[in-house]
Amino acid sequence: MRAASLTIALAMALALPIASYGEEPTELGTPVSSTTLEEQRGGDDTRIINIIEVDGDVTDNTAINVVTGANNIQNGSFDNASGVLSVVQNTGANVLIQSATIVNVQFAEP
DSSP: OHHHHHHHHHHHHHHSOSSOTTOOOOOOOOOOOHHHHHHHOOOOOOOOOOOOOOOOOOOSOOOOSOOOOOOOOOTTTTTTOOSOOOOOOOOSSSOOOOOOOOOOOOOOOO
């Protein structure tokens, strides 16, 4: 049960914006021209290769008289959240949970 609580807390922490809740956003500075951006950009390779390799094994485990319970996410748990949200929950014993996320961001002309 402790692992499930930790997983939920981690997922919620990752979903929060970088700025603290209620904090006013700060200015990033003076925007640069499109010409300057064009000169300084990193490249135009359009190939996207995403590989996640997860490999786990649960063997020779024993769970005797184990009490498991429900995982609950209450209404409003993700209010004001931004970013990529992911929640992994486990109510069992001797369970291997593997989770991975790839986020591709493409900047394109509007």
